Amino acid sequence: MTKIIETKNLTKMYGKTTVVDKLDLAVTQGSVHGLLGPNGSGKSTTMKMLLGLLKPTAGEIYMMGRPMNRQTRVDVLAQVGSLIEQPSAYLHLTGAENLRIATRLLRAKPENVERAIRLVRLEKHMNKLVKDYSLGMKQRLGIALALLRDPQILILDEPTNGLDPAGIEEIRELIVSLARDEGRTVLVSSHLLSEIEKMATELSIIHQGQLLFQGTQRELFETKLPDVFVETTCGSQAASVLQALQPTLVPGGVMVPNLSEQDVSDLCVQLVGHNIPITQVVRQHRSLEEVFIGLTGREGLQ
Ligand SMILES: Nc1ncnc2c1ncn2[C@@H]1O[C@H](COP(=O)(O)OP(=O)(O)OP(=O)(O)O)[C@@H](O)[C@H]1O
Ligand SMILES: [Mg+2]
The missing domain is CATH 3.30.70 (Alpha-Beta Plaits)
Structure with missing residues (x-):
């Protein structure tokens, strides 16, 4: 099976503290890959390195088979949509206005915008100010923004954080359908076992920056x-x-x-x-x- 994201020996140090420790991650194309770990285990740091937002101290990153470096980064990242920590929408503007601005900035195609709105089911809320959105709606808008360039890969950092059970279920269904129906690969982090368990087709478990396990849930359960x-x-x-x-x-x-x-x-x-x-x-x-x-x-x- 094709590995769409791979890291080799990926390491991030702050001073003498290692927060991501020689990580060899392998994400299968078309999977929902759950990156699971407790608070402070290095999930966000790993995702930020994948997105070129943080410079690794050591190691390599390959996306779609291409090494990430200064020459390839812009090209590679055009195929990657992301939602890291809080969605970054303008609160005093409507959902539609936010999407319009992002579309212009990202030079996204208009048909992608319509599709993204439909996918996250925000059609009815496009003319509401984002400050009046529920947290779940803000997350869905964040995912719509991540989808604007029709990316092959989505990197979502704790997209269900702070949501109520119904909101969690909605985001979970959305993530599953993005992979199953749309053929995208979703790398999604969580510290909530129950979340990842229900949506991920494969898993990585990290603890103190180190990979403890990588594989399918079935393989995980077979370890014990x-x-x-x-x-x-x-x-x-x-x-x-x-x-x-x-x-x-x-x-x-x-x-x-x-x-x-x-x-x-x-x-x-x-x-x-x-x-x-x-x-x-x-x-x-x-x-x-x-x-x-x-x-x-x-x-x-x-
Ligand atoms: N700029 C920084 N300087 C020093 N240490 C940092 C910095 N950013 C993050 N860290 C440390 O790196 C470790 C990993 O942080 P990271 O945010 O990647 O964890 P996480 O798994 O995303 O946690 P959470 O579940 O709380 O979001 C933490 O111990 C954190 O304190
Ligand atoms: Mg985090």
């Missing part, structure tokens, strides 16, 4: 296998047959830890061989937070 619940009316018999696997007898069946897919299949064969009826085999859900604790051995993200 969640328990498997075997539903059966013969729980104690099942527990004794599976004794070597250290099962726990629970209401409605047994819980078995640390099984690979092959182990689960072997377990079923074993139980059926002993005429033990199985009504369900379910891998227990493990939240990203639990996985994070497993990866860092520290407290969770929130």
Whole structure:
């Protein structure tokens, strides 16, 4: 799969403090890539380096296969839309006026403007002053501004920060559709596990500037296998047959830890061989937070 953003050894130091530490990031084209980490872990700093807003202390950045340097930067960044920290709209102007100004500055095509407004569903609010927008509407305007040049890549720094659950859901749906329906790649940061979990097709987890994990959610969950619940009316018999696997007898069946897919299949064969009826085999859900604790051995993200 094509990597549309790649960093090699990307590092940012302030004085002697390293805030982004030899980061090797790889973002797959067409993915919603969640950059997850607690406050101060280096998410915004990483994104600002990708956008040429901060100069890396060391390391390289490749976007769409091209190295980012002084010669390529303007060209490459024309394909990247971003929303970093707060959306930067003029509050005393309407949404339409803000878009008009940005369109002129960015030399965006008029058809992109219409499309961006439609995508973020702000058609009805274009003539309202931005200061009267809700936070969710401001975020959506920020995303519309990021879409003006019809970019292949969107870099969104905590776009759901401060929103209520309905606002979060709207932004989440928008992000998913930008990738799924429009074929764009979205790199989105968050310190909220629940956010990233629901929209990202792949994940990077950073902590103190270092990459702890990178891959799909499935791969993440496989780094520490969640328990498997075997539903059966013969729980104690099942527990004794599976004794070597250290099962726990629970209401409605047994819980078995640390099984690979092959182990689960072997377990079923074993139980059926002993005429033990199985009504369900379910891998227990493990939240990203639990996985994070497993990866860092520290407290969770929130
Ligand atoms: N200009 C600066 N000078 C010195 N240190 C800085 C500067 N900017 C950021 N830092 C430090 O770099 C670290 C990473 O900051 P960054 O803003 O990238 O984190 P973050 O993951 O985006 O956090 P948050 O979730 O709070 O937005 C923090 O410890 C921060 O204090
Ligand atoms: Mg930040």
